[in-house]
Amino acid sequence: xxxxxxxxxxxxxxxxxxxxxxxxxxxxxxxxxxxxxxxxxxxxxxxxxxxxxxxxxxxxxxxxxxxxxxxxxxxxxxxxxxxxxxxxxxxxxxxxxxxxxxxxxxxxxxxxxxxxxxxxxxxxxxxxxxxxxxxxxxxxxxxxxxxxxxxxxxxxxxxxxxxxxxxxxxxxxxxxxxxxxxxxxxxxxxxxxxxxxxxxxxxxxxxxxxxxxxxxxxxxxxxxxxxxxxxxxxxxxxxxxxxxxxxxxxxxxxxxxxxxxxxxxxxxxxxxxxxxxxxxxxxxxxxxxxxxxxxxxxxxxxxxxxxxxxxxxxxxxxxxxxxxxxxxxxxxxxxxxxxxxxxxxxxxxxxxxxxxxxxxxxxxxxxxxxxxxxxxxxxxxxxxxxxxxxxxxxxxxxxxxxxxxxxxxxxxxxxxxxxxxxxxxxxxxxxxxxxxxxxxxxxxxxxxxxxxxxxxxxxxxxxxxxxxxxxxxxxxxxxxxxxxxxxxxxxxxxxxxxxxxxxxxxxxxxxxxxxxxxxxxxxxxxxxxxxxxxxxxxxxxxxxxxxxxxxxxx
Amino acid sequence: xxxxxxxxxxxxxxxxxxxxxxxxxxxxxxxxxxxxxxxxxxxxxxxxxxxxxxxxxxxxxxxxxxxxx
Numbered sequence: 001x002x003x004x005x006x007x008x009x010x011x012x013x014x015x016x017x018x019x020x021x022x023x024x025x026x027x028x029x030x031x032x033x034x035x036x037x038x039x040x041x042x043x044x045x046x047x048x049x050x051x052x053x054x055x056x057x058x059x060x061x062x063x064x065x066x067x068x069x070x071x072x073x074x075x076x077x078x079x080x081x082x083x084x085x086x087x088x089x090x091x092x093x094x095x096x097x098x099x100x101x102x103x104x105x106x107x108x109x110x111x112x113x114x115x116x117x118x119x120x121x122x123x124x125x126x127x128x129x130x131x132x133x134x135x136x137x138x139x140x141x142x143x144x145x146x147x148x149x150x151x152x153x154x155x156x157x158x159x160x161x162x163x164x165x166x167x168x169x170x171x172x173x174x175x176x177x178x179x180x181x182x183x184x185x186x187x188x189x190x191x192x193x194x195x196x197x198x199x200x201x202x203x204x205x206x207x208x209x210x211x212x213x214x215x216x217x218x219x220x221x222x223x224x225x226x227x228x229x230x231x232x233x234x235x236x237x238x239x240x241x242x243x244x245x246x247x248x249x250x251x252x253x254x255x256x257x258x259x260x261x262x263x264x265x266x267x268x269x270x271x272x273x274x275x276x277x278x279x280x281x282x283x284x285x286x287x288x289x290x291x292x293x294x295x296x297x298x299x300x301x302x303x304x305x306x307x308x309x310x311x312x313x314x315x316x317x318x319x320x321x322x323x324x325x326x327x328x329x330x331x332x333x334x335x336x337x338x339x340x341x342x343x344x345x346x347x348x349x350x351x352x353x354x355x356x357x358x359x360x361x362x363x364x365x366x367x368x369x370x371x372x373x374x375x376x377x378x379x380x381x382x383x384x385x386x387x388x389x390x391x392x393x394x395x396x397x398x399x400x401x402x403x404x405x406x407x408x409x410x411x412x413x414x415x416x417x418x419x420x421x422x423x424x425x426x427x428x429x430x431x432x433x434x435x436x437x438x439x440x441x442x443x444x445x446x447x448x449x450x451x452x453x454x455x456x457x458x459x460x461x462x463x464x465x466x467x468x469x470x471x472x473x474x475x476x477x478x479x480x481x482x483x484x485x486x487x488x489x490x491x492x493x494x495x496x497x498x499x500x501x502x503x504x505x506x507x508x509x510x511x512x513x514x515x516x517x518x519x520x521x522x523x524x525x526x527x528x529x530x531x532x533x534x535x536x537x538x539x540x541x542x543x544x545x546x547x548x549x550x551x552x553x554x
Numbered sequence: 555x556x557x558x559x560x561x562x563x564x565x566x567x568x569x570x571x572x573x574x575x576x577x578x579x580x581x582x583x584x585x586x587x588x589x590x591x592x593x594x595x596x597x598x599x600x601x602x603x604x605x606x607x608x609x610x611x612x613x614x615x616x617x618x619x620x621x622x623x
Contacts, residue, residue, distance in 0.1 A: 205595045323590055323597040324583065343592060384578070384593050407583060407590065 002240045003301060004284055004292045005193070006034040007117070007140075007254035009066050010052050012045035019257035022274070024055050030281050035295040037066035037117045037140075040097065043104045044074060056109060062294035064115035065101050085159060087120035087361050088369060094362075095128060102133055112136075115295035117254075119143055119195065120162050120371050122360040123177045126188045134189075138299030140254070141177055141192040142166075145203040147372045148381055148478040153207045161361075163477060164351045164373030166331050167200065169193050169250050169298070171308040173333070176359035178373045181308040182333035191299040196252050197239055200316035201327055204338060204349060204380050211235065211320065213251055215276035216259030216267050223320075227275035233283060234319040240289055245313050245412050245419065248305065250298070251290075253280060309333055311445055313419050315412045324407050328421050334447035335548050336373075340385070341410045344403040345423050345439055347390035347449075348379035350473075352548040354447065355504025372477040374503060381479050387527060388472055390546070392439075392453075395533075396465040397431035403439070418444035425456050433460035437536075447548045454541035464535055469544055471509050471530040474521070475502050481526035489528055491516040496530035499551050506551045511544040565589065568607040569596035572615075580604065 008023050020036070027034040036055055042048035055061045071084040078100075079093050086094060106112045116129065117140035129136050147163030165178030171187035173179040181187035199211035210221035218224050218232050236251070243249035258264055260274050267273055284290050293301070314329040325342035338349035351373050361371040375381070375388075382388035385404060392403045408424045421441040428435055435458040442450040453467055476482045488499040495510035496518055509516075511534040519529035536542055570578040570593055578593045589598040598604045612620050 201595060205593075318595070318597075321595060321597040323588060324586075325590065325595075325597075342590065404592075405581070407581075 002243055002249045002251055002287075002290045003298050004251040004253060004290055005295055005298055006032055006281070006284075006292060007252065007295065008034060008036040009068065009254075009256040010036050010038040010042040010048050011069060011257060012039070012041040012048050012072070013258075014047065015261045015263065016257040017047055017051055019260040021051065022260060023255070023257060023277070024058075024061070026278055026281055028058055028060065030285055031060070032281060032284060032292045033060040033062070033294045033297070035062040035064060035115060037064045037115070038101075038105060039066050039069035040075060040101060041069040041072040043101060043108065049108055053109070060294075062115065062296055063105075063109055064113045064117065064295060065098075065105060067098070067116070067118035067121075070097070086118060087122065087371070088159065088363070090363055091124065094125060095132075098129070098133075114138065115299065116140070117195070119160055120361060121177060121192075122362075122371065123172065123175060123188070124360050126172055126177055126190055126192070127174060130188050130190050136190065137303075138191045138193065138295045140195050140252070140295075141172060143195040143209075144198050145208050150207050150209055153209075159369055161370045161372045161477065164336065164375060166192075166312065166336070167194055167198065167203075167314065167329065168312045168331075169302050169306070170312070170331075171306075173356060175356040176353075176373065178359055178371070179353045179356060180331060180333045183308050186333075187308040191302045193250070193295070193298075194252055196254055197250075199235060199320065200314055200329055201318055201325065202320065204327065204340070213239075213253050214255055214259070215273045215280060216255060216264070218276065219267050219269060219273050224272055224276065227272045227279070229276060231320055232276065233279075234322075236280070236283060238316065238319050240287065242314055243289065245315060245414060248301075253284075309445060311419075311443065313412060313443065315410070315421075324409060326410055328410065328412065328441070330419070330443045332445055332447075335449075337443075337449060339421070339441065340379070341423060342407045343385055343389075344392070344406050344408055344426060345410065345421075345441070346379070346385045346392075346404045347377055347471075347546075348385055349375060350377035350390070351375050352500070352503055352505040352507065354506070354548045354550045355500075356550075357502075357504055370477055374475050374477050376473040376475060376500065376503070376507065377471075378476070381476070382474060382527070383479075386472075387525075388474060390469065390471045393468040393470075394428055394430065394435060394437070394465065394536075395468055396435060396461050396463065397433050399431040400468070401428035401430055403428070418442055430461060433458065433462070435459075435461055435465065440541075449546040451544050451546075452541045453536060453544070455536060455538045458538065465537070467511075467532075467534045467536050467542065467544070469509060469511070469530075469532040469534070471496075471507075471546070472527045473498060473507065473530070474527045475500060481523075484521045484526060484528070487521070487528055489518040489520060489530070491518060496532060498528055498530060501551060504551050506549045508547045508549070509544065510547070512542050514544070565601065565604045566608070567591040567594060567596050568604060568611055569594050571608065572611055
């Protein structure tokens with residue numbers, strides 16, 4: 001089942017209210033539940049409150065709060081704050097503003113809010129909400145993969161960095177809201193949702209905010225043809241398919257009303273956005289495997305069915321260009337990983353969570369503006385997998401062949417508590433010979449990524465065959481190198497290890513009968529390499545594991 | 555000039571070029587001959603499509619017609 005939230009925002013301006021009425025009526029006439037989140041300024045605007053009261057009479061409507069629209073005279077006079085981004089305000093201002101909003105909401109509507117939305121809600125803010133306002137049980141807490149690439153694309157006008165977290169609903173850790181909690185004890189008791197669904201290929205290769213569950217963003221990307229956009233509906237269907245791998249899937253359809261209004265700063269044809277908006281609602285109605293619900297209804301489903309610690313997988317095809325390129329994303333409380341099967345299954349993004357490092361943002365924090373969880377691998381931000389990635393070569397007959405030179409398809413199979421990602425066989429030429437092998441990734445709740453390699457056939461291969469794994473890692477959240485001098489590299493029989501003090505994490509690459517080697521970073525090549533050379537026979541598959549663990553201080 | 559590059563020259567990804575990324579050579583699929591970039595999302599059915607994309611881009615960016623791409 002694909003659980004879908006239709007989400008609106010209550011704003012203060014008259015044209016926005018007219019568009020919100022259009023959105024509400026569109027959902028109402030189709031019998032679809034929706035959630036309207038009230039922004040700060042709207043709670044004191046008579047026309048806005050009047051519309052919200054009218055909407056609240058509709059049993060299919062949930063009203064909640066949205067941490068937005070602080071750039072208004074009331075807020076400036078009361079808090080003397082310059083930052084319009086709530087996530088960047090001083091903590092005391094955040095807490096006071098939320099209290100004011102909750103009290104006003106309760107006074108106006110006669111009940112407290114059960115759901116709330118924000119662009120970044122960090123761990124301290126979520127813990128505060130949970131302890132102070134336990135009736136708030138569901139929250140929009142982050143914008144998936146908004147970081148350095150988004151910043152480059154927005155003329156430096158949108159200061160939001162939240163790379164490296166979940167794309168799907170999760171239980172946030174009390175330590176860092178981007179990290180899924182491993183159990184109920186670690187979790188903040190609030191169901192955390194993404195602001196929008198994003199294209200899981202473009203999230204790695206480009207800006208993903210143009211390719212999202214948001215018709216206005218589609219028009220902004222100029223990939224619509226009038227009111228039609230076949231890509232957009234392929235994108236939506238891709239989220240339906242994810243339910244096959246996880247048992248459920250989630251779609252956030254959160255379009256604030258200015259995107260549907262004339263005069264939007266970038267959407268030059270609001271009529272196209274409106275038509276696509278209506279088509280989206282019709283798409284939701286015609287499929288039996290879509291359940292449209294309110295934020296709180298989804299939150300209660302999640303509480304019942306998805307315990308903390310549950311991993312999540314996404315198998316994504318190239319919906320934009322419809323090429324053969326495929327990606328697999330996987331997230332657990334231990335790490336987040338993305339594999340590019342356009343590069344033979346190369347690991348192109350990797351974030352170890354073992355150290356539970358701080359991710360709070362704001363003027364009193366160490367991170368300041370940067371809420372992104374650091375990567376150890378980001379092929380996109382560090383110039384390609386050849387700089388940052390886990391890639392594989394085969395060695396035989398005195399020759400080498402790279403598995404990342406070929407595109408392969410893959411399939412995802414679930415078997416109880418683990419998933420197999422099985423790549424199509426690859427045939428490589430090695431001198432005068434050829435060798436066909438297959439790679440299978442085993443992904444589960446553990447902190448290990450296991451990769452099985454098996455020879456399916458070989459011709460004119462004389463002598464031993466070896467697999468060469470190379471894990472090129474670094475630490476960062478942007479393109480630029482950071483200080484890697486604290487990193488310590490070790491080998492022991494069959495394993496290469498990296499201690500990463502800034503992440504409070506250790507990585508281990510180990511294999512069966514493997515020879516391990518290391519390469520230290522330099523200023524010109526600011527990356528470390530963990531390498532394994534592993535014998536591969538036709539008699540049985542060999543396994544190589546990448547393991548993350550907390551780094552214990554000496 | 556038409557013979558600026560030999561006919562079997564590797565093709566630079568025009569989308570990376572558009573973003574001012576240093577040359578990323580396109581790869582070609584073994585089974586359907588599709589060109590694709592290992593760095594970004596660029597895909598093309600055939601070589602003339604890549605050449606035309608690059609030619610149009612250079613014309614647009616720099617006002618130079620390069621029929622030999």
